[in-house]
Structure formats: structure tokens, C-alpha cells
Amino acid sequence: MISSKLSHITKTMKSSMIREMVASTRGIEGLISFAGGFPSPKTFPSEIMSKLYAQTLVEDGSSVLQYGASEGDPLFKQELLKWEGYDLDPSEMLITAGSTNAIYYMTRALVDPGDVIICEAPSFLGSLVAFEASGAELVGIPLDNEGIDLNKLQEKVEALQKANRKVKFIYTIPDFHNPAGLTMSLQRRKDLIEYAIAARIPILEDNPYSRLRFSGESLPTLFKLARMEYGNNEVVTEVVSFSKILGPGMRLAFAKGNRVLIERMCSWQQKVNIAPDNVSQRVAARFLAEGYMEPHIQKCCDFYRPYLNAMLNAMAKYLPPYIQYVKPEGGIFTWLRLPEDMNADELFEIAKAHKVTFIPGSKFYPTGQEKFNALRLNFSYSSLEQIEVGLESLGRMMEEFYT
Secondary structure, rough: HHHHHHOHHHHOOOOHHHHHHHHHHHOOOOOEOOOOOOOHHHHHHHHHHHHHHHHHHHHHHHHHOOOOOOOOOOHHHHHHHHHHHHOOOOOHHEEOOHHHHHHHHHEEEEEOOOEEEEEEEEOHHHHHHHHHOOOOEEEEEEEOOOEEEEEHHHHHHHHHHHHHOOEEEEOOOOOOOOOOOOOOOOHHHHHHHHHHHHHHEEEEEEOOOOOEEEEOOOOHHHHHHHHHOOOOOOOOEEEEEEOOOOOOOHHOOOEEHHHHHEEEEEEHHHHHHOOOOHHHHHHHHHHHHHHHHHHHHHHHHHHHHHHHHHHHHHHHHOOOOOOOOOEEEEEEEEEEEEEOOOOOOHHHHHHHHOOOOOHHHHHHHOOOOOOOOOEEEOOOOOHHHHHHHHHHHHHHHHHHOOO
16 A cells, blocks of 8 residues: 555655665675775774763753754854854854754755756765655756866757757855865866856755865865855855864754855755754864864864875776776765766676675766766775775685776
8 A cells, every 4th residue: 555655756755875885795705995085093083072962961961952943053153154264144154963964955946847857977975866756857966177077068068958948056065075176277167157157046055075185285165165255145055074184973064155045954954854963063073172073174184194095006007007096185085087988887896795885976977967987985994904804705706806
């Protein structure tokens, strides 16, 4: 009876292929996994957090254990605005239970079934699944070494507009892209903002990784550029996650954007989630107020830097010369490009049998737009020894698979 009552969207909705692939390898003894997007538990500030949780419950328990504001804890917003250094009105910020919720709320606020969302190709699967669940049509635009290809973006938008299609927003991950590992250049950021303003197409900027920079110079976010250099408070909405900084279990993120849009996103939060976790918000507010955040982020960067270096060194040592790869300056992923006739989905099955896993690149494209000659590697969760052994094994399998 129930199966016959399911909505059309529910029947056709995709699950997270990454979670299913990771689950399919769970329990394999001796497995070396570069598949998931897990931060290292060694970076979690557990000792500080345990103290702050206790203080929060003792001192603020009567308020934080009660229903909270749908838009987020005012004290947490206050500390976030001080931390980020923005002169924003609190009404331009929404606290959410993780970044995917914020992305979903913006999508629901703007998109009707059949509308178009422009995304990078490849892009983060979790967002693609949320977009498709809203009934949107996804149109992927390829990346080059500087970010989203603006010439192809313009061509595609013009074609869509001639066909009377509604393009609702552009989704981008400018810093340490998931899965591609690259960072959008400063000039490309400016060019994208200028194009979006001229075309009157909003941008959704997904920012989970920008503070995990291990080398090189930090670049301003699209949100900051749009506000500070272009005086525009409508074109960019930025979503910031704490999952890779404090821990994904806290389910804590925030969105910044135009007040009207933030209010509509908050309306969706009222319907879906009522309010974000009061206790986690207040603990994170204390973490910021007591000066723990910046030293902690530096500690995370210092921890991850040798793991990235180990992976880059192992790839240079063991991968065949026809494999190209991104050399990120931060984040938690790198991206391998294989020859056109080499299928990473087939390689995945071979590698799994040899106890090494990754995520095939095809999982990061909109449905029907997949490419199969790439794969994503995560370096934040494996040990240094596993990185060395796993890359040596993967390189050997690539040679055997391609000959």
C-alpha cells in the first residue's frame, strides 16, 4: 500500500551514491580507504568541547534546552560576525543544522520544478541530490584550472534563455573544490561575479574548506568580493560549514545573504527543522568568544599538511605518467584525471578487491552528464603509512588495468 502512495519525487529521488559505496566496503579487513570525506578524529577539539558543553548546560541549561529561535541563537550570530569581521545585520544570517540544510532551504526558496540550476561539473554529490529532490534540472559546466569555465557558462545560459528556461542560480565551490581539489583564481571570482550581476543570476557559494589552507595566500570569498568591491548584497549567498573544523557530528553551519532570501530560507527551516541545535550553537559561541577558534584551525592545518604532502609525493612516485592530478593547497581532497578511455568505475571494483577504495568521478556529475575518466582521493582520514601503501597499490593496478 505504502509504495503505491509515494510521491513522484520520492520514487525518482537518488540516494547518496558515495555513502552507498562507502557502506559497500565497510567491514573489509585491512581496507585502505580514500573514499569518504571524513575529517580526522584527531583534529576534533574534544577536551575543550567537553568543558564548554558542561559549562553551557550548567550556566545556560534553562534556555538552551528549550525551543530556540528558528533563525539561530543571537549570541552565536554575534560571535560569528565578530569572527568573520563583517558589518552585517544579524537578519542577513541564518544558522542551520549543517550546510546541506542551508543549501536545501535556498533551493526550496527559489526553485520550482523544472527550473534550472547551473552547477560545476564535477560538483559535490550531496548538493546535486538536494537540487534534484526539488525537481530542478541540473546543467553542468566544466571546470578548467582556474574554476568554472565562464565561456561555456555564458553559452549555456544564452541557450537556456532562448529556450525560455528559468535559470535560478549558479552553484559553486570556489575553495579547495569537492571533488576537484582546485581553487578558483581571484580574477575568475571577479569575472564570475560581474557576469552574474549582469545576467541577474544569483550565486550560491558553498564554503566548507576555505579555512583549511596549508600553503599559499588566502583569497576573498565571492560573498566578500560582491559586498566589498561591487557593493552588491544580493548576488552571492555564502554557506559556511563547521563540519571539517569542529566536527560533522555537531551539525552546524550558517548562511549569509540578502535579508529577503534569508527570511524565506528561515521559513523553510521552521517547517523542516524548527530550529538548529541550541546547545551546539551556544557551545560554538563560547568556543569563538574564548579565543579557541583560530588556534584550533591552525592546529588542523598543521595536522593535515603532512598528509597532503604524503599523498602528493606518493602520487608522483607511484602513479603512471598518463595520470594527471590536482595539487591542492588545502582542503581534504585531490582529483585524478585518467585517459579518456580509462573507466574509473571499473577500476573501483578492481581496487576494492585489492582492499583500496576511492570514489569514481562519475558520481559527481548531474544525472545523464557523467564522465568516467576521473576519481577523487581523500587524504584526511588515512594514516601516512596507508597513504604510501595505498597509492603504491593503486598505481600498480592502474598500470595493469590500462595495459
